[in-house]
Every structure is written in structure tokens, then in C-alpha cells.
């Protein structure tokens with residue numbers, strides 16, 4: 315058999331998406347020789363990763379990549395507006411030193427990250443699809459590189475002591491490290507609205523619609539992204555007009571008046587896109603020679619726009635753990651494993667807070683006609699209306715600025731208790747037993763929502 319050409323690097327990164335570009339840059343800036351392999355270098359056109367929270371902006375700064383949000387027509391985001399019926403409340407990014415977040419076209423941001431990564435001296439880029447991971451001939455648990463195909467050549471090999479796999483939400487290599495099941499609670503259907511008049515400019519908008527939430531955020535001078543959550547995995551047909559009907563009959567009437575004209579125009583335009591909203595608890599990276607990062611290893615509902623923030627902070631932490639100072643030789647697998655295992659717990663302060671918040675908030679906001687969960691939703695809205703730390707701490711968690719799962723749990727149960735209190739205050743007096751029952755069931759529901767999420771986060775593997 316003819317010998318295949320080989321190349322040697324310190325680190326191979328699979329996937330030049332959000333996390334892959336950041337990882338390639340971080341390791342290259344630390345003096346490592348990096349090969350960044352991406353199957354398609356054209357500007358992607360996706361409905362994901364369009365709002366970067368302040369915590370994500372901060373992580374980009376730590377990576378020296380803050381300029382990647384410049385020159386892409388990004389829109390400053392100063393917080394959220396939550397709208398429930400005819401009531402609304404602003405939740406400004408008010409936690410400590412929070413700077414604004416920003417929103418943009420995903421494709422433009424990706425191209426900016428790629429340009430940055432490509433400009434690093436130590437990064438070699440390559441268009442190819444990674445087909446398999448190569449393992450050591452004496453120990454098939456240890457990854458030593460990848461096999462990839464380009465448009466013209468098949469089964470090319472590249473070797474490195476460390477392979478970082480960041481191949482996204484439909485990861486091919488996830489199961490090499492993370493065998494937990496991916497669950498999909500709902501689907502986001504995306505639309506682009508032209509010149510939409512948002513009630514609170516420079517804010518993400520969350521409409522607590524029935525049966526589940528609708529999001530709006532401006533992603534360019536003239537474009538606003540709408541993400542309509544549809545519970546479950548089945549969505550109305552895109553071809554027989556059922557989707558348009560759903561949008562016009564179910565969603566449209568629940569939207570603020572100022573949004574309705576551009577929303578209707580976008581629906582008439584019929585350019586719907588959809589993505590599953592997945593949940594995947596992270597697994598500890600215990601495969602020598604390989605680290606699984608980004609959506610490949612950990613996903614949460616995108617309601618709170620936390621995925622990129624978690625991904626960037628994972629890179630910040632991994633870069634530190636595997637710096638040349640801490641691990642001079644990446645071929646020292648024992649040392650690399652010791653450091654990489656620390657990542658699993660170090661990242662929890664942020665990732666657990668973001669993951670639990672996103673999934674718990676989704677459960678509340680998608681209450682549908684479940685009256686017990688509706689008590690929690692009303693409690694949440696009322697809690698925000700109290701202001702002060704009832705806003706600054708939850709928004710600090712959501713924005714990725716406050717890395718504290720314990721604060722999250724505390725505020726979650728405070729919301730539940732406040733919802734129970736509001737329920738008990740409802741008249742008339744003779745319905746008190748019913749209100750008591752409803753309040754009690756809301757507390758049970760709160761536990762049913764949050765405890766499995768906490769459990770998913772505290773697993774060792």
C-alpha cells in the first residue's frame with residue numbers, strides 16, 4: 315500500500331466555528347503549531363449564535379479577539395425587554411461592571427473569527443471534512459490525529475498530540491467522549507424582519523406568548539431576527555402553508571403592534587429556517603489526545619443566548635490549563651489529562667448557571683396551558699418587577715457575568731415562592747383552597763423542573 319502523506323502539528327482543531335476559531339487562536343498565540351480543519355470556509359447562513367452576551371464579549375477580550383465584533387454591522391445590546399400580554403419590563407445588563415452585549419449576523423461573525431484565526435502565524439487552515447480520528451497503534455484509546463478528505467483527495471492524515479474537536483451541535487465525534495443522550499424539547503423557527511420597530515431598541519425582546527416564547531433582536535442596521543419557539547420536534551409544514559397559517563393565526567396576534575407589520579411581511583416572504591433546541595449535559599474529557607468542546611460536548615436551550623459565551627470561556631480555561639507553562643509538551647498525555655479533567659469542574663461555575671437557567675426559564679416561559687407552571691411564569695415576571703437584585707442577579711447570570719450556580723438556585727426558588735405568594739393573594743376569599751392547591755403544585759413543579767437539571771450538572775463523568 316502506498317504511504318499516505320502526513321503532516322505534524324501540536325494541535326489539530328476540527329471545525330472552524332465559534333469555538334474552533336477561538337481555540338485555534340488561543341493555542342497559536344501560546345506558540346503551538348495549529349492545524350484548523352473546516353469542511354466549508356464559505357460564510358455560513360444559519361439562525362444560531364447571533365446574540366453575544368456581555369460575558370461572551372469579556373471572554374473574547376481575554377482571548378484578544380474583541381475586534382471580531384467590529385466592522386460587522388453589530389448592534390449593541392443593553393439588556394432585555396420581557397413582554398407578557400400588555401405588560402412589559404426592561405432588564406438592563408446591570409450586574410457590576412457589565413458592558414453591553416452585541417448582536418450580528420452569525421455568518422459575518424464567523425467570518426471575522428476565521429479571519430482572525432487565519433492571521434495568526436502558527437495557524438494552518440485547511441478545507442476538508444474530518445472522517446475519523448486516528449488512534450495510537452499500541453493503544454487505541456489514545457487519539458493521535460485525524461483522517462480527512464478534501465474536494466480532490468481522500469483519506470489524508472494529519473497528526474498531533476492533541477486534537478480539539480469542536481464540530482458543533484450535530485457532532486460526528488461526540489460519542490467518542492460524551493455518550494449522554496441529546497434531548498430536543500422544542501424547535502426554533504427563524505425569520506428575518508426588515509426595518510422592524512422594536513418597542514425597546516438595543517434590547518433583546520422576549521414575548522411570553524402562547525404556547526411558548528418568541529424572541530426578537532436586531533442583528534444589523536436593517537435586519538431583526540425573530541425566533542419562534544415551537545414545542546416538540548414536529549413543526550407545521552413549510553410547503554403546504556401550515557407554517558404561514560401558524561405564524562399569522564397563533565403568533566402574530568400576540569406580538570406588539572410595532573412589530574406586526576414587519577413580521578407579517580417576513581411571513582409572507584415565506585423564508586422560514588428551523589433548528590432543534592437541544593439539551594446535552596457535558597461529559598468529562600477522559601480520552602487521551604482529544605478534547606471535545608463547544609456544542610459537541612454541551613448544549614442548552616438557546617432561549618437565553620448562552621452557547622457562545624460558554625464556548626468562549628471554555629477556550630479561555632483550556633488555554634490556561636494547557637498553557638506551555640503548565641504543560642510544556644502536549645505529548646505528555648498523563649499531564650494533559652490531569653489538566654483537562656480540571657476543566658470539567660472549573661467550567662461548571664459558568665456553564666451550570668447558564669445551562670440550568672436556560673432550561674428552567676424555558677420550562678417557565680413555555681408554560682402553555684399548564685396552570686401550575688403559569689404560577690411560576692407569573693411569579694418570574696412579578697419578581698422582575700420588584701427590581702434591584704431581583705433583576706441584577708438573574709440578568710448577571712443570564713449575561714454570563716455572574717458565574718454562580720448557587721445564586722441561580724436561590725433566585726429560582728425565590729421566584730417560585732413569590733409566584734406562590736401572588737397566587738395566594740388572588741381573590742375571591744372562597745377560592746383560597748384552590749389557590750393554595752395551585753401554589754403547592756407550583757412548588758412541586760419548580761422542583762420537578764430544576765432538580766433533574768442540577769443532577770445533570772453534578773455528574774462526575
Ligand SMILES: Cc1cc2nc3c(=O)[nH]c(=O)nc-3n(C[C@H](O)[C@H](O)[C@H](O)COP(=O)(O)OP(=O)(O)OC[C@H]3O[C@@H](n4cnc5c(N)ncnc54)[C@H](O)[C@@H]3O)c2cc1C
Nearest residue numbers: 329331332333353362363364365444482608609619621622
Ligand atoms: C436556534 C439557535 C439559536 C442560538 N442562538 C444563540 C445566540 O443568540 N447566542 C449564543 O451565544 N448562542 C446561541 N446558540 C448556540 C450557539 O449557536 C452555539 O453554542 C455555538 O454556535 C457553538 O459553537 P461550536 O463551535 O461548538 O459549533 P459551530 O459554531 O456550529 O461550529 C462547528 C463547525 O464545525 C464544522 N464541522 C462540522 N463537522 C466537521 C467535520 N467533520 N470536519 C470539518 N469541519 C466540520 C462546521 O462546518 C462548523 O463550522 C443558538 C443555538 C440555536 C440552536
